[in-house]
Amino acid sequence: MVTAEDLKILPDKPGVYMMKDSAGKIIYVGKAVSLRNRVRSYFQASRNLNPRIQSMVNLVDRVEYITTNSEVEALVLECNLIKQERPKYNVRLRDDKQYPWVKITMAESYPQVYITRQVRQDGSKYYGPYTNVSALRDTFRLLRQLFPLRGCRYNLDEERIERPCLNYHIRRCLAPCTGLVPKETYRELIQQVCLFLEGRQEELVEKLRHEMGEAAARQEYERAAQLRDRLRDVQNVLERQKVVSDAREDTDIFGIAQDPSGSTVQVFQVRGGKLVGREYFQLAQGDETPPAEVLEAFITQYYDGSGFIPKELWLPCPLEGMKTVAEWLAGQRGNKVNLLVPQKGEKAQLVKMAAENAQILLEQERNREKQRENFIQDTLDELQRELFLEKPPLRIEGFDISNTQGQQAVASMVVFENGLAKGSEYRRFRIRTVEGPNDFAMMQEALRRRFRRGLEERQNLQTEGGKFAKFPDLLLIDGGKGQLSAVSEVLAELGLEHLPRIGLAKQEEEIYLPDREEPVRLSRRSEALKLLQRVRDEAHRFAITYHKSLRDQRTVASSLDLVTGIGPKKKQALLKHFGSVKRIREASLEELMRVEGINAKLAESIKEQLELV
Structure with missing residues (x-):
């Protein structure tokens, strides 16, 4: 206290x-x-x-x-x-969702450009965040059409490829991986990409026009033709953009709408007086939180790590820490950023338009939420009715087993609440006591461990606050009557035979209940069946992913362990440098010798021995 x-x-x-x-x-x-x-x-x-x-x-x-x-x-x-x-x-984005960004790895000599959901302080430029993933992928495809960027993920400061890939031959890549393009030329291309992503297309047009003229003057007609085509494509993009301001400035315009359930922030991105993009974000805090507080918290999240910050931000209301936020943004941008609250004229009208759009989006979001709630409730009610349950199964737990002839055996537990996957409560188990391929016994071990732990937590905490203390309204097993009987034995052993449980058999999608001889068969179009299938398939995916990771670890270890002359340190150095045994096997002697501790003799030995593995 x-x-x-x-x-x-x-x-x-x-x-x-x-x-x-x-x-x-x-x-x-x-x-x-x-x-x-x-x-x-x-x-x-x-x-x-x-x-x-x-x-x-x-x-x-x-x-x-x-x-x-x-x-x-x-x-x-x-x-x-x-x-x-x-x-x-x-103040935070709803569900702490990680929105996607376009990342440019500026720290590399030949930077990569790709979509990521992780922003790190690694010297890269990040553009975003984007709320519409489909629109982002369209933009990214356009980017790849306009600019011959490399799509590979090699670290070209450390390795080289002998022959260029197909993208080079169809003129979709300059093949920096083979050294066919100078670093300076490729980085000039990356600067053009940055201008495009920052919405500064008119500046990019002037730059391309100048480069095209210079290439023609040097009689480099093929390059001039490539620049001409790129210039034409960028101009086509420009023609589709709407002019919203006579002043040819770069600015972001913010609007906000609130209700008791949350807030919506609309961002208009204006570059050179043209509206080049707009994004909206749902935040968890509602109208009990002042809009200025929500906006201030949002702006710091929105621009943190951003690759571009405009010269001006137009806001619907003053922020409490206006001066501090402006100083912080200036530090991020490298020069002054103005935060304005327009009161009249064109700027005020644009801020009002952003606020009106935010209100429309907020209402649309609430309508979608209501429709989702009704849809989920109808689905859960159908499950209750068809499976003879006492109440709708708000929490469903799904279990599955994955192994290869009893090796690297694992079990998965996935959780769905209110019809949606809850990844934070997924659990996985390595099977410890079962030898050989015995899926029934493996499932029993997993269920026994899960519910014993849950009972212990309930006894110790006297609450449902532990990781396993919350029990399901419905337990779903991937399998038929045999798997369900094995699970029922464990639940009876633990005094939990009252827990509702079903087995979902893959082939005919039949649902087995413990006290019924005949399985329940639902229509293939039934939303209740589709929900059960999603739980079953997610449990299968989670189990097989874990099993594959264990199997791959063992395969990597066993392959390199067979190579004489490599101890734990050199094995770790090789894997760190190349990333996989396959790439070690494909590496040249010169590339192997770049790894610390690998001399010519050992590199030759590695090549010979891995070819036999």
């Missing part, structure tokens, strides 16, 4: 504070110009806190803090801690 003494010793300095609950979990991270004043404000009796903040304060057991030299430093630290800890009460 936070006491008056705790509040007295807080420093009057800028920094970040972390509020923790009784379990020591961080539930909120905030920044402050004065830690003392900010943290005290939460615990003043006269303070009128909104319901979300009041419920958070009621859970706070202690407050920890880190002082910084400035509020901008505090903002950077706050942003990093929120990404790392994902506190419950901070």
Whole structure:
């Protein structure tokens, strides 16, 4: 519990504070110009806190803090801690969804361009995030058509390929992997890609037109023709973009709409006065949180790690930390960024249009959510009716086994709640006690371990707070009558025979129940059957993926273990450098000798011995 003494010793300095609950979990991270004043404000009796903040304060057991030299430093630290800890009460994207970005690996001599959902501080440029994955893939395909980029994932600073692939021969790649294009030429191509992704197509057009003229003057007519075709394609993209501002500036325009269930933020991306893109984001905090607070938190998440920040941001309302956010953005961009709240004229109209779009999108999202809820409820009601259950199966657990003749045997447990996969509660088991191919016994071991652990957690915690303490409303086994009988034996042994359970046989999609001779057969178009199939197939996928990873580890180890002269350190160095035994086998003697500790004699020995494995 936070006491008056705790509040007295807080420093009057800028920094970040972390509020923790009784379990020591961080539930909120905030920044402050004065830690003392900010943290005290939460615990003043006269303070009128909104319901979300009041419920958070009621859970706070202690407050920890880190002082910084400035509020901008505090903002950077706050942003990093929120990404790392994902506190419950901070403004965050719904479901903490990882949106995709386009990544350009600028640290490499021949940068790669690909789609990723992970943003790292690795010297790369990131463009996004994109909320419409389909539109992103269309953009990426257009990018590959416009620019002859390499699609391979080789680290060309460390390895070379002897012959170019098909993409080179059809003029979709410059074959940097073989050294056919100078680094400077390829990086010039990458700069053009950056201009395209930043929406600065008009600047790109001028650049291409200039390069085309220079190539023609040097009588490099083939290159001039390639640049002419690229110029034409970029101009076609430009023609489809809508002019929204007479001022030819680069800006992002923000609009926000809120209701009790959450917020929608609309972002219009304007480059050179043209609307080149728009994205919208759903956030978990609703109208109990002031829009300025939601926007400030969103902007720091949106631009953190971004490859491009425009010169101006137009906002519907002033932010509490306007100056601090502007300084932080300037640090990210490399020069000044203006945060404006337009009150009249064209700019105000565009901000209003963004807000209206956000409201429309919010209403559409709520309608979709309502339709999904009704659809899921109808599906669960059908399952209850067809499987003779006492209540709709809100939580379904699916189990499957995977092994190769009893080797690397594993079991999977997947969880679906309200008809949706809940990956955070998936579990996997390595089979320990069963020898040989005996799927029934393996399934029994997995179920025994899962429910014994659950019973222990319930007894110790007296709650359902443990990893296995929550029991399913329906247990689904991949298999028929035999697998279901084996599972029923384990449940009876543990005193859990009351748990509803079924077996779903693949061939005819028949559903076996423990107390019925004949299986239940649902229509192939039944949504209830489709849900059971999704659970069964996901359990199968999760089990086989784990089994393959164990099998591959054993295969890699056994192949290299057969090569004399390679100990654990050299084996690890080879795998780290090449990534797989296949690529080690395909490497030339020169490439093998680049690995630390591998001389010419040993490289030759590796080649000879791996060819025999």
